[in-house]
Amino acid sequence: MAGKPGTNPTTYSPSMATGKTRPRIFKDHDVDWVRPDGRGFHQCRPAFFRTGAVNSASGSAYAEFGNTKVIVSVFGPRESKKAMMYSDIGRLNCNVSYTTFATPVRGQGSDYKEFSSMLHKALEGAIILETFPKTTVDVFALVLESGGSDLHVVISCASLALADAGILMYDLVASVSLSCLGKNLVIDPVLEEESYQDGSLTITCMPSRYEVTQLSITGEWSTPKINEGMQLCLDACSKLAMIMRSCLKEATSTSQE
Amino acid sequence: MGLPDASGDLSSEVEVDAFRRLFPLRFCERHLSESIRPDGRPLGRARDTTIALGAVASADGSALAKIGSTTMLAAIKMEVMTPSMESPDEGCLAIDFHMPPICSPIVRPGRPAEASPVVSKQLSDTISSSGMVDLKELSLVSGKAAWMAYLDIYCLDADRALFDAALLSAVAALSHLQFPTVSLNEDGRVVVVVSEEDGGKLEKEPVNREKRKLTLKSIPFSLTCILHKNYILADPTAEEESIMETLVTVVLDSSSQLISLYKPGGPVLANTSVIQDSIALTRQRVRELQKILDEANSGMEVD
Numbered sequence: 001m002a003g004k005p006g007t008n009p010t011t012y013s014p015s016m017a018t019g020k021t022r023p024r025i026f027k028d029h030d031v032d033w034v035r036p037d038g039r040g041f042h043q044c045r046p047a048f049f050r051t052g053a054v055n056s057a058s059g060s061a062y063a064e065f066g067n068t069k070v071i072v073s074v075f076g077p078r079e080s081k082k083a084m085m086y087s088d089i090g091r092l093n094c095n096v097s098y099t100t101f102a103t104p105v106r107g108q109g110s111d112y113k114e115f116s117s118m119l120h121k122a123l124e125g126a127i128i129l130e131t132f133p134k135t136t137v138d139v140f141a142l143v144l145e146s147g148g149s150d151l152h153v154v155i156s157c158a159s160l161a162l163a164d165a166g167i168l169m170y171d172l173v174a175s176v177s178l179s180c181l182g183k184n185l186v187i188d189p190v191l192e193e194e195s196y197q198d199g200s201l202t203i204t205c206m207p208s209r210y211e212v213t214q215l216s217i218t219g220e221w222s223t224p225k226i227n228e229g230m231q232l233c234l235d236a237c238s239k240l241a242m243i244m245r246s247c248l249k250e251a252t253s254t255s256q257e
Numbered sequence: 258m259g260l261p262d263a264s265g266d267l268s269s270e271v272e273v274d275a276f277r278r279l280f281p282l283r284f285c286e287r288h289l290s291e292s293i294r295p296d297g298r299p300l301g302r303a304r305d306t307t308i309a310l311g312a313v314a315s316a317d318g319s320a321l322a323k324i325g326s327t328t329m330l331a332a333i334k335m336e337v338m339t340p341s342m343e344s345p346d347e348g349c350l351a352i353d354f355h356m357p358p359i360c361s362p363i364v365r366p367g368r369p370a371e372a373s374p375v376v377s378k379q380l381s382d383t384i385s386s387s388g389m390v391d392l393k394e395l396s397l398v399s400g401k402a403a404w405m406a407y408l409d410i411y412c413l414d415a416d417r418a419l420f421d422a423a424l425l426s427a428v429a430a431l432s433h434l435q436f437p438t439v440s441l442n443e444d445g446r447v448v449v450v451v452s453e454e455d456g457g458k459l460e461k462e463p464v465n466r467e468k469r470k471l472t473l474k475s476i477p478f479s480l481t482c483i484l485h486k487n488y489i490l491a492d493p494t495a496e497e498e499s500i501m502e503t504l505v506t507v508v509l510d511s512s513s514q515l516i517s518l519y520k521p522g523g524p525v526l527a528n529t530s531v532i533q534d535s536i537a538l539t540r541q542r543v544r545e546l547q548k549i550l551d552e553a554n555s556g557m558e559v560d
Protein backbone atom coordinates (compact mmCIF):
# COMPACT_ATOMS: atom_id res chain seq x y z
CA MET A 1 0.00 0.00 0.00
CA ALA A 2 2.41 2.63 -1.23
CA GLY A 3 1.15 6.15 -0.70
CA LYS A 4 0.15 7.72 -3.98
CA PRO A 5 1.40 11.23 -4.59
CA GLY A 6 -1.17 13.89 -3.95
CA THR A 7 -3.37 11.75 -1.76
CA ASN A 8 -3.36 11.52 1.98
CA PRO A 9 -1.68 8.32 3.02
CA THR A 10 -3.85 6.13 5.20
CA THR A 11 -2.70 5.91 8.76
CA TYR A 12 -3.26 3.52 11.58
CA SER A 13 -2.66 3.64 15.26
CA PRO A 14 0.10 1.24 16.30
CA SER A 15 -1.73 -1.48 18.22
CA MET A 16 -0.46 -3.82 20.86
CA ALA A 17 1.75 -6.65 19.62
CA THR A 18 -0.35 -9.52 18.29
CA GLY A 19 -0.65 -12.62 20.44
CA LYS A 20 -0.20 -10.42 23.45
CA THR A 21 -3.78 -9.38 24.00
CA ARG A 22 -4.19 -8.17 27.50
CA PRO A 23 -5.75 -10.72 29.85
CA ARG A 24 -9.34 -10.19 30.89
CA ILE A 25 -9.47 -8.34 34.14
CA PHE A 26 -11.48 -11.10 35.80
CA LYS A 27 -12.36 -14.72 35.15
CA ASP A 28 -15.91 -15.91 34.68
CA HIS A 29 -16.58 -17.50 38.04
CA ASP A 30 -14.18 -15.42 39.99
CA VAL A 31 -15.78 -13.23 42.62
CA ASP A 32 -12.65 -11.80 44.07
CA TRP A 33 -10.63 -9.69 41.63
CA VAL A 34 -9.05 -6.28 41.72
CA ARG A 35 -10.29 -3.37 39.61
CA PRO A 36 -7.76 -1.81 37.20
CA ASP A 37 -7.37 1.26 39.40
CA GLY A 38 -7.45 -0.66 42.68
CA ARG A 39 -10.82 0.65 43.87
CA GLY A 40 -13.39 -1.36 45.81
CA PHE A 41 -16.40 -2.58 43.80
CA HIS A 42 -18.71 -0.06 45.43
CA GLN A 43 -16.30 2.82 45.48
CA CYS A 44 -16.54 5.75 43.06
CA ARG A 45 -13.55 7.52 41.56
CA PRO A 46 -12.58 10.72 43.36
CA ALA A 47 -14.67 13.50 41.86
CA PHE A 48 -13.41 17.01 41.23
CA PHE A 49 -15.64 19.88 40.17
CA ARG A 50 -14.93 23.51 39.47
CA THR A 51 -17.32 26.17 38.24
CA GLY A 52 -16.47 29.16 36.07
CA ALA A 53 -14.11 27.32 33.72
CA VAL A 54 -15.10 29.35 30.64
CA ASN A 55 -15.33 33.11 31.06
CA SER A 56 -17.22 33.85 27.86
CA ALA A 57 -20.13 31.57 28.83
CA SER A 58 -23.05 32.50 31.12
CA GLY A 59 -22.10 29.57 33.29
CA SER A 60 -19.67 26.71 33.05
CA ALA A 61 -18.16 23.83 34.96
CA TYR A 62 -15.24 21.45 34.67
CA ALA A 63 -15.44 17.93 36.04
CA GLU A 64 -12.76 15.32 36.46
CA PHE A 65 -13.45 11.73 37.53
CA GLY A 66 -10.18 9.83 37.31
CA ASN A 67 -9.21 10.12 33.64
CA THR A 68 -12.61 11.33 32.46
CA LYS A 69 -12.40 15.08 31.95
CA VAL A 70 -15.26 17.21 30.65
CA ILE A 71 -16.12 20.88 30.28
CA VAL A 72 -19.71 22.09 30.04
CA SER A 73 -20.66 25.63 29.03
CA VAL A 74 -24.13 27.12 29.34
CA PHE A 75 -25.23 30.02 27.13
CA GLY A 76 -28.41 31.97 27.56
CA PRO A 77 -31.27 32.21 28.09
CA ARG A 78 -31.00 33.77 24.64
CA GLU A 79 -33.13 34.27 21.56
CA SER A 80 -34.41 31.04 20.03
CA LYS A 81 -33.56 30.27 16.42
CA LYS A 82 -35.72 32.14 13.94
CA ALA A 83 -37.23 28.95 12.60
CA MET A 84 -38.57 27.94 16.02
CA MET A 85 -42.26 28.16 16.74
CA TYR A 86 -43.55 30.39 19.53
CA SER A 87 -43.27 28.68 22.89
CA ASP A 88 -44.69 29.63 26.28
CA ILE A 89 -41.92 27.85 28.07
CA GLY A 90 -38.18 27.93 27.58
CA ARG A 91 -36.28 25.52 25.41
CA LEU A 92 -33.28 23.45 26.28
CA ASN A 93 -30.70 22.67 23.62
CA CYS A 94 -27.97 20.15 24.37
CA ASN A 95 -24.89 19.09 22.48
CA VAL A 96 -22.13 16.68 23.46
CA SER A 97 -18.93 16.39 21.44
CA TYR A 98 -15.59 14.66 21.89
CA THR A 99 -12.11 15.93 21.14
CA THR A 100 -10.20 13.91 18.55
CA PHE A 101 -7.72 12.82 21.23
CA ALA A 102 -10.31 11.88 23.85
CA THR A 103 -10.43 8.21 22.97
CA PRO A 104 -7.45 5.78 22.93
CA VAL A 105 -7.69 5.57 19.11
CA ARG A 106 -7.91 8.95 17.40
CA GLY A 107 -11.53 9.80 16.63
CA GLN A 108 -13.17 12.29 14.32
CA GLY A 109 -14.21 14.70 17.03
CA SER A 110 -17.78 14.42 15.86
CA ASP A 111 -21.00 15.07 17.75
CA TYR A 112 -22.53 12.33 19.78
CA LYS A 113 -26.20 12.61 18.86
CA GLU A 114 -27.24 9.86 21.23
CA PHE A 115 -25.46 11.42 24.19
CA SER A 116 -26.89 14.83 23.30
CA SER A 117 -30.43 13.54 23.46
CA MET A 118 -29.75 11.56 26.66
CA LEU A 119 -28.34 14.71 28.26
CA HIS A 120 -31.39 16.68 27.15
CA LYS A 121 -33.78 14.13 28.62
CA ALA A 122 -31.84 13.88 31.86
CA LEU A 123 -31.90 17.62 32.45
CA GLU A 124 -35.24 18.84 31.13
CA GLY A 125 -37.17 17.45 34.09
CA ALA A 126 -35.05 19.36 36.58
CA ILE A 127 -35.06 22.80 34.94
CA ILE A 128 -37.94 25.20 35.60
CA LEU A 129 -38.53 25.98 31.93
CA GLU A 130 -41.42 28.37 32.70
CA THR A 131 -38.92 30.96 33.99
CA PHE A 132 -37.53 31.80 30.56
CA PRO A 133 -40.39 31.76 28.03
CA LYS A 134 -39.66 32.19 24.29
CA THR A 135 -35.92 31.76 24.82
CA THR A 136 -33.38 28.95 24.63
CA VAL A 137 -30.74 27.77 27.03
CA ASP A 138 -27.83 26.06 25.30
CA VAL A 139 -25.87 23.40 27.14
CA PHE A 140 -22.70 22.41 25.29
CA ALA A 141 -20.37 19.71 26.56
CA LEU A 142 -16.90 18.80 25.37
CA VAL A 143 -15.29 15.57 26.53
CA LEU A 144 -11.57 16.37 26.76
CA GLU A 145 -10.60 12.89 27.72
CA SER A 146 -12.70 9.78 27.90
CA GLY A 147 -11.96 7.47 30.80
CA GLY A 148 -15.27 5.63 31.12
CA SER A 149 -18.75 6.59 32.37
CA ASP A 150 -18.51 9.73 30.22
CA LEU A 151 -22.22 10.45 29.97
CA HIS A 152 -22.90 10.47 33.68
CA VAL A 153 -19.97 12.84 34.30
CA VAL A 154 -21.33 15.11 31.55
CA ILE A 155 -24.81 15.13 33.12
CA SER A 156 -23.58 15.96 36.63
CA CYS A 157 -21.22 18.61 35.28
CA ALA A 158 -24.01 20.13 33.14
CA SER A 159 -26.30 20.58 36.13
CA LEU A 160 -23.49 22.36 37.96
CA ALA A 161 -22.91 24.63 34.94
CA LEU A 162 -26.64 25.42 34.83
CA ALA A 163 -26.53 26.36 38.51
CA ASP A 164 -23.47 28.52 37.82
CA ALA A 165 -25.39 30.29 35.04
CA GLY A 166 -28.24 31.01 37.45
CA ILE A 167 -30.82 28.91 35.60
CA LEU A 168 -33.56 27.93 38.04
CA MET A 169 -33.76 24.23 38.78
CA TYR A 170 -35.77 22.13 41.21
CA ASP A 171 -32.57 20.49 42.41
CA LEU A 172 -29.06 19.63 41.28
CA VAL A 173 -28.95 16.60 39.02
CA ALA A 174 -26.50 13.87 39.90
CA SER A 175 -25.86 10.83 37.78
CA VAL A 176 -24.06 7.56 38.53
CA SER A 177 -23.62 4.46 36.42
CA LEU A 178 -22.91 0.89 37.32
CA SER A 179 -21.67 -2.11 35.39
CA CYS A 180 -22.51 -5.73 35.90
CA LEU A 181 -19.39 -7.86 35.47
CA GLY A 182 -20.03 -11.54 36.08
CA LYS A 183 -21.42 -11.82 39.60
CA ASN A 184 -20.27 -8.40 40.68
CA LEU A 185 -21.75 -4.94 40.46
CA VAL A 186 -19.06 -2.30 39.99
CA ILE A 187 -19.94 1.34 40.39
CA ASP A 188 -18.52 4.16 38.23
CA PRO A 189 -16.79 1.83 35.71
CA VAL A 190 -13.65 2.86 33.81
CA LEU A 191 -13.28 2.37 30.03
CA GLU A 192 -11.75 -1.09 30.36
CA GLU A 193 -14.53 -2.34 32.65
CA GLU A 194 -17.18 -0.87 30.36
CA SER A 195 -15.81 -2.88 27.44
CA TYR A 196 -16.22 -6.15 29.35
CA GLN A 197 -19.55 -5.42 31.01
CA ASP A 198 -22.53 -7.79 30.77
CA GLY A 199 -25.00 -5.06 31.59
CA SER A 200 -25.17 -1.47 32.70
CA LEU A 201 -27.47 0.65 34.82
CA THR A 202 -27.45 4.43 34.92
CA ILE A 203 -29.52 6.53 37.27
CA THR A 204 -29.90 10.29 37.03
CA CYS A 205 -31.71 11.78 39.96
CA MET A 206 -32.45 14.85 42.03
CA PRO A 207 -31.19 13.60 45.38
CA SER A 208 -32.85 16.04 47.77
CA ARG A 209 -36.26 15.39 46.23
CA TYR A 210 -35.51 11.69 45.82
CA GLU A 211 -36.83 11.79 42.25
CA VAL A 212 -35.34 10.02 39.27
CA THR A 213 -35.15 11.93 35.97
CA GLN A 214 -33.59 9.17 33.92
CA LEU A 215 -33.03 5.46 34.36
CA SER A 216 -31.47 3.32 31.71
CA ILE A 217 -30.73 -0.38 31.93
CA THR A 218 -29.00 -2.48 29.29
CA GLY A 219 -28.25 -6.18 29.31
CA GLU A 220 -29.76 -8.97 31.32
CA TRP A 221 -30.71 -8.24 34.94
CA SER A 222 -32.55 -10.13 37.66
CA THR A 223 -34.98 -8.23 39.87
CA PRO A 224 -32.91 -8.46 43.09
CA LYS A 225 -29.83 -7.30 41.15
CA ILE A 226 -31.73 -4.29 39.81
CA ASN A 227 -32.86 -3.40 43.32
CA GLU A 228 -29.36 -3.73 44.69
CA GLY A 229 -27.91 -1.72 41.81
CA MET A 230 -30.48 1.07 42.11
CA GLN A 231 -29.87 1.42 45.83
CA LEU A 232 -26.11 1.63 45.26
CA CYS A 233 -26.56 4.28 42.56
CA LEU A 234 -29.00 6.36 44.60
CA ASP A 235 -26.64 6.39 47.58
CA ALA A 236 -23.74 7.39 45.35
CA CYS A 237 -25.87 10.12 43.71
CA SER A 238 -26.66 11.74 47.05
CA LYS A 239 -22.98 11.71 47.98
CA LEU A 240 -22.07 13.16 44.59
CA ALA A 241 -24.66 15.90 45.02
CA MET A 242 -23.05 16.85 48.33
CA ILE A 243 -19.69 17.29 46.60
CA MET A 244 -21.34 19.38 43.86
CA ARG A 245 -23.15 21.50 46.42
CA SER A 246 -19.97 22.20 48.37
CA CYS A 247 -18.25 23.20 45.10
CA LEU A 248 -21.00 25.76 44.43
CA LYS A 249 -20.81 27.10 47.98
CA GLU A 250 -17.06 27.44 47.69
CA ALA A 251 -17.37 29.33 44.41
CA THR A 252 -19.84 31.85 45.84
CA SER A 253 -17.90 32.36 49.06
CA THR A 254 -14.66 33.10 47.17
CA SER A 255 -16.41 35.49 44.79
CA GLN A 256 -17.86 37.43 47.72
CA GLU A 257 -14.50 37.96 49.38
CA MET B 258 -13.11 60.72 37.29
CA GLY B 259 -12.86 63.63 34.86
CA LEU B 260 -14.24 62.83 31.46
CA PRO B 261 -12.99 64.30 28.21
CA ASP B 262 -14.83 67.31 26.87
CA ALA B 263 -15.83 65.50 23.72
CA SER B 264 -18.13 63.14 25.64
CA GLY B 265 -20.28 66.07 26.62
CA ASP B 266 -22.74 66.54 29.45
CA LEU B 267 -24.51 63.23 29.10
CA SER B 268 -21.48 61.11 29.89
CA SER B 269 -20.51 63.04 32.99
CA GLU B 270 -23.78 61.96 34.53
CA VAL B 271 -23.78 58.28 33.64
CA GLU B 272 -21.98 55.73 35.71
CA VAL B 273 -18.67 54.25 34.63
CA ASP B 274 -20.12 50.89 33.68
CA ALA B 275 -22.90 52.39 31.59
CA PHE B 276 -20.42 54.72 29.92
CA ARG B 277 -18.25 51.71 29.09
CA ARG B 278 -21.15 50.00 27.33
CA LEU B 279 -22.58 53.05 25.59
CA PHE B 280 -19.35 54.64 24.39
CA PRO B 281 -16.85 51.79 24.30
CA LEU B 282 -14.44 53.57 21.98
CA ARG B 283 -14.42 56.79 23.97
CA PHE B 284 -14.07 54.79 27.19
CA CYS B 285 -11.04 53.04 25.79
CA GLU B 286 -9.44 56.16 24.33
CA ARG B 287 -9.82 57.94 27.65
CA HIS B 288 -7.71 55.16 29.19
CA LEU B 289 -5.19 55.19 26.36
CA SER B 290 -4.51 58.90 26.80
CA GLU B 291 -3.35 58.02 30.32
CA SER B 292 -1.18 55.20 28.91
CA ILE B 293 -3.21 52.48 30.56
CA ARG B 294 -5.68 49.83 29.32
CA PRO B 295 -9.22 49.25 30.62
CA ASP B 296 -7.99 46.11 32.42
CA GLY B 297 -5.16 47.98 34.13
CA ARG B 298 -2.30 46.86 31.89
CA PRO B 299 0.26 49.20 30.36
CA LEU B 300 -0.12 49.41 26.56
CA GLY B 301 2.74 47.08 25.68
CA ARG B 302 2.16 44.34 28.20
CA ALA B 303 0.56 40.99 27.41
CA ARG B 304 -1.78 39.24 29.81
CA ASP B 305 -0.60 36.66 32.34
CA THR B 306 0.41 33.49 30.57
CA THR B 307 0.68 29.96 31.87
CA ILE B 308 1.54 26.59 30.34
CA ALA B 309 0.72 23.20 31.81
CA LEU B 310 2.21 20.16 30.09
CA GLY B 311 0.75 16.67 29.97
CA ALA B 312 -2.87 17.67 30.51
CA VAL B 313 -4.26 14.80 28.41
CA ALA B 314 -3.14 11.33 29.47
CA SER B 315 -4.53 9.58 26.39
CA ALA B 316 -2.31 11.61 24.03
CA ASP B 317 1.42 11.25 23.29
CA GLY B 318 2.07 14.90 24.00
CA SER B 319 -0.21 17.64 25.27
CA ALA B 320 -0.25 21.13 26.70
CA LEU B 321 -2.74 23.60 28.12
CA ALA B 322 -1.89 27.24 27.47
CA LYS B 323 -3.66 30.23 28.96
CA ILE B 324 -3.22 33.85 27.95
CA GLY B 325 -5.49 35.84 30.23
CA SER B 326 -8.73 33.88 29.99
CA THR B 327 -8.10 32.59 26.47
CA THR B 328 -7.49 28.87 26.97
CA MET B 329 -6.11 26.40 24.43
CA LEU B 330 -5.65 22.68 24.79
CA ALA B 331 -3.29 21.04 22.31
CA ALA B 332 -2.67 17.31 22.09
CA ILE B 333 -0.72 15.09 19.72
CA LYS B 334 -1.65 11.57 18.72
CA MET B 335 0.93 9.55 16.82
CA GLU B 336 -0.17 7.20 14.06
CA VAL B 337 1.79 5.26 11.49
CA MET B 338 1.71 5.88 7.76
CA THR B 339 3.52 4.74 4.65
CA PRO B 340 5.69 7.63 3.49
CA SER B 341 5.22 8.96 -0.03
CA MET B 342 7.52 8.00 -2.91
CA GLU B 343 9.08 11.46 -3.17
CA SER B 344 10.11 11.66 0.47
CA PRO B 345 10.58 8.10 1.71
CA ASP B 346 12.32 9.12 4.91
CA GLU B 347 9.99 11.84 6.10
CA GLY B 348 7.01 11.73 8.40
CA CYS B 349 4.12 14.14 8.46
CA LEU B 350 2.62 16.67 10.85
CA ALA B 351 -1.08 17.48 10.49
CA ILE B 352 -2.31 20.50 12.40
CA ASP B 353 -5.96 21.23 13.01
CA PHE B 354 -7.55 24.01 15.05
CA HIS B 355 -11.03 23.54 16.47
CA MET B 356 -13.45 25.95 18.05
CA PRO B 357 -16.06 23.78 19.78
CA PRO B 358 -19.37 25.42 20.75
CA ILE B 359 -18.31 25.58 24.42
CA CYS B 360 -15.70 28.27 23.79
CA SER B 361 -17.78 31.24 22.74
CA PRO B 362 -21.43 32.33 22.46
CA ILE B 363 -20.94 32.92 18.72
CA VAL B 364 -20.16 29.31 17.82
CA ARG B 365 -23.15 26.98 17.41
CA PRO B 366 -22.96 23.22 16.94
CA GLY B 367 -22.89 22.12 13.30
CA ARG B 368 -21.70 25.50 12.10
CA PRO B 369 -17.93 25.85 12.43
CA ALA B 370 -16.65 29.29 13.39
CA GLU B 371 -15.24 31.44 10.61
CA ALA B 372 -12.01 31.98 12.50
CA SER B 373 -11.09 28.33 12.91
CA PRO B 374 -9.97 27.44 9.35
CA VAL B 375 -8.05 30.73 9.17
CA VAL B 376 -6.15 30.07 12.39
CA SER B 377 -5.65 26.46 11.32
CA LYS B 378 -3.97 27.50 8.07
CA GLN B 379 -1.88 30.17 9.78
CA LEU B 380 -0.66 27.66 12.34
CA SER B 381 0.44 25.03 9.86
CA ASP B 382 2.11 27.68 7.66
CA THR B 383 3.98 29.13 10.61
CA ILE B 384 5.12 25.82 12.04
CA SER B 385 6.21 24.42 8.69
CA SER B 386 8.05 27.57 7.58
CA SER B 387 9.79 28.04 10.91
CA GLY B 388 11.55 24.71 10.38
CA MET B 389 10.88 23.85 13.99
CA VAL B 390 10.12 20.20 13.31
CA ASP B 391 12.47 18.19 11.14
CA LEU B 392 10.14 15.77 9.36
CA LYS B 393 13.04 13.34 8.94
CA GLU B 394 12.89 12.75 12.68
CA LEU B 395 9.42 11.34 12.21
CA SER B 396 10.72 8.56 10.00
CA LEU B 397 10.71 5.02 11.41
CA VAL B 398 11.83 2.70 8.60
CA SER B 399 12.86 4.47 5.41
CA GLY B 400 10.29 4.00 2.65
CA LYS B 401 8.15 1.70 4.78
CA ALA B 402 6.87 3.42 7.88
CA ALA B 403 6.86 6.89 9.34
CA TRP B 404 5.00 8.78 12.02
CA MET B 405 1.96 10.82 11.20
CA ALA B 406 1.61 13.30 14.05
CA TYR B 407 -1.91 14.61 14.45
CA LEU B 408 -1.76 17.86 16.38
CA ASP B 409 -5.21 19.02 17.39
CA ILE B 410 -5.74 22.29 19.17
CA TYR B 411 -9.02 23.02 20.93
CA CYS B 412 -10.04 26.47 22.01
CA LEU B 413 -11.72 26.06 25.40
CA ASP B 414 -12.31 29.74 26.09
CA ALA B 415 -12.09 32.43 23.42
CA ASP B 416 -11.07 35.86 24.66
CA ARG B 417 -9.18 36.82 21.51
CA ALA B 418 -5.46 36.43 20.81
CA LEU B 419 -6.55 33.07 19.42
CA PHE B 420 -3.55 32.61 17.17
CA ASP B 421 -1.02 33.56 19.87
CA ALA B 422 -2.48 31.14 22.38
CA ALA B 423 -2.94 28.37 19.80
CA LEU B 424 0.66 28.66 18.62
CA LEU B 425 1.93 28.66 22.19
CA SER B 426 -0.03 25.53 23.09
CA ALA B 427 1.07 23.84 19.85
CA VAL B 428 4.79 24.41 20.43
CA ALA B 429 4.42 23.41 24.07
CA ALA B 430 2.70 20.16 23.06
CA LEU B 431 5.46 19.46 20.54
CA SER B 432 8.08 20.02 23.24
CA HIS B 433 6.22 17.59 25.49
CA LEU B 434 5.77 14.93 22.79
CA GLN B 435 7.22 11.51 23.53
CA PHE B 436 7.20 8.81 20.87
CA PRO B 437 5.83 5.44 21.91
CA THR B 438 8.44 2.67 21.62
CA VAL B 439 7.50 0.54 18.64
CA SER B 440 8.81 -2.40 16.66
CA LEU B 441 7.99 -4.05 13.33
CA ASN B 442 6.14 -7.36 13.34
CA GLU B 443 6.22 -10.12 10.70
CA ASP B 444 3.54 -8.51 8.51
CA GLY B 445 5.49 -5.27 8.33
CA ARG B 446 3.08 -3.47 10.59
CA VAL B 447 4.26 -1.29 13.40
CA VAL B 448 3.26 -2.40 16.90
CA VAL B 449 3.72 -0.86 20.30
CA VAL B 450 6.27 -2.45 22.56
CA VAL B 451 4.33 -3.05 25.74
CA SER B 452 6.83 -1.85 28.30
CA GLU B 453 10.49 -1.13 28.76
CA GLU B 454 11.00 -3.89 31.31
CA ASP B 455 10.05 -6.60 28.82
CA GLY B 456 12.82 -5.40 26.52
CA GLY B 457 15.09 -8.37 27.17
CA LYS B 458 12.46 -10.96 26.28
CA LEU B 459 11.45 -9.33 23.01
CA GLU B 460 12.24 -11.20 19.84
CA LYS B 461 11.96 -7.93 17.90
CA GLU B 462 14.21 -5.00 18.58
CA PRO B 463 12.37 -1.67 18.90
CA VAL B 464 13.08 0.52 15.87
CA ASN B 465 13.25 3.74 17.82
CA ARG B 466 14.93 2.98 21.12
CA GLU B 467 16.95 6.21 21.26
CA LYS B 468 14.62 8.58 19.50
CA ARG B 469 12.02 9.43 22.10
CA LYS B 470 11.70 13.20 21.77
CA LEU B 471 11.77 15.73 18.96
CA THR B 472 14.68 18.14 18.77
CA LEU B 473 13.04 21.50 18.32
CA LYS B 474 15.41 23.75 16.43
CA SER B 475 13.92 27.19 16.55
CA ILE B 476 10.67 27.73 18.35
CA PRO B 477 8.21 30.27 16.92
CA PHE B 478 6.37 32.63 19.26
CA SER B 479 3.87 35.28 18.30
CA LEU B 480 2.29 38.47 19.52
CA THR B 481 -0.82 40.16 18.17
CA CYS B 482 -1.11 43.93 18.56
CA ILE B 483 -3.91 46.38 17.89
CA LEU B 484 -3.04 49.53 15.99
CA HIS B 485 -5.23 52.46 16.90
CA LYS B 486 -4.37 56.05 16.05
CA ASN B 487 -0.76 56.20 17.21
CA TYR B 488 -1.14 53.64 19.96
CA ILE B 489 0.05 50.04 19.83
CA LEU B 490 -1.79 47.71 22.19
CA ALA B 491 -0.21 44.31 22.78
CA ASP B 492 -2.34 41.19 23.27
CA PRO B 493 -5.85 42.68 22.96
CA THR B 494 -8.87 41.32 24.84
CA ALA B 495 -12.18 40.61 23.11
CA GLU B 496 -13.52 43.95 24.35
CA GLU B 497 -10.66 45.90 22.81
CA GLU B 498 -10.72 43.94 19.58
CA SER B 499 -14.44 44.55 19.12
CA ILE B 500 -13.95 48.32 18.94
CA MET B 501 -10.54 48.69 17.32
CA GLU B 502 -10.16 46.66 14.18
CA THR B 503 -6.61 46.90 12.92
CA LEU B 504 -4.52 43.93 13.98
CA VAL B 505 -0.97 42.99 13.26
CA THR B 506 0.50 39.61 14.20
CA VAL B 507 4.25 39.16 14.34
CA VAL B 508 5.87 35.74 14.62
CA LEU B 509 9.51 35.56 15.68
CA ASP B 510 11.59 32.52 16.52
CA SER B 511 13.62 32.10 19.70
CA SER B 512 16.64 33.84 18.15
CA SER B 513 14.45 36.82 17.18
CA GLN B 514 14.38 36.03 13.45
CA LEU B 515 11.21 37.16 11.73
CA ILE B 516 9.09 34.24 10.54
CA SER B 517 5.86 35.91 9.59
CA LEU B 518 4.09 39.23 9.72
CA TYR B 519 0.39 39.32 9.18
CA LYS B 520 -1.72 42.44 8.88
CA PRO B 521 -5.12 41.60 7.49
CA GLY B 522 -6.25 45.04 6.34
CA GLY B 523 -8.06 47.33 8.76
CA PRO B 524 -8.62 51.09 8.74
CA VAL B 525 -5.23 52.00 10.23
CA LEU B 526 -2.35 51.93 7.76
CA ALA B 527 0.90 50.87 9.31
CA ASN B 528 4.12 52.71 8.55
CA THR B 529 7.66 51.46 9.01
CA SER B 530 8.11 52.77 12.54
CA VAL B 531 4.87 51.15 13.73
CA ILE B 532 5.94 47.82 12.28
CA GLN B 533 9.34 48.19 13.92
CA ASP B 534 7.73 49.02 17.25
CA SER B 535 5.47 45.99 17.13
CA ILE B 536 8.42 43.77 16.24
CA ALA B 537 10.28 45.21 19.24
CA LEU B 538 7.29 44.40 21.48
CA THR B 539 7.22 40.88 20.07
CA ARG B 540 10.94 40.46 20.74
CA GLN B 541 10.30 41.21 24.42
CA ARG B 542 7.34 38.87 24.46
CA VAL B 543 9.35 36.04 22.89
CA ARG B 544 11.83 36.20 25.77
CA GLU B 545 8.93 36.03 28.26
CA LEU B 546 7.30 33.10 26.50
CA GLN B 547 10.59 31.24 26.09
CA LYS B 548 11.12 31.52 29.84
CA ILE B 549 7.58 30.31 30.62
CA LEU B 550 8.03 27.34 28.28
CA ASP B 551 11.45 26.46 29.74
CA GLU B 552 10.01 26.59 33.25
CA ALA B 553 7.11 24.32 32.26
CA ASN B 554 9.55 21.85 30.70
CA SER B 555 11.97 21.83 33.62
CA GLY B 556 9.01 21.36 35.96
CA MET B 557 8.16 18.18 34.06
CA GLU B 558 11.67 16.77 34.46
CA VAL B 559 11.57 17.16 38.23
CA ASP B 560 8.34 15.17 38.53
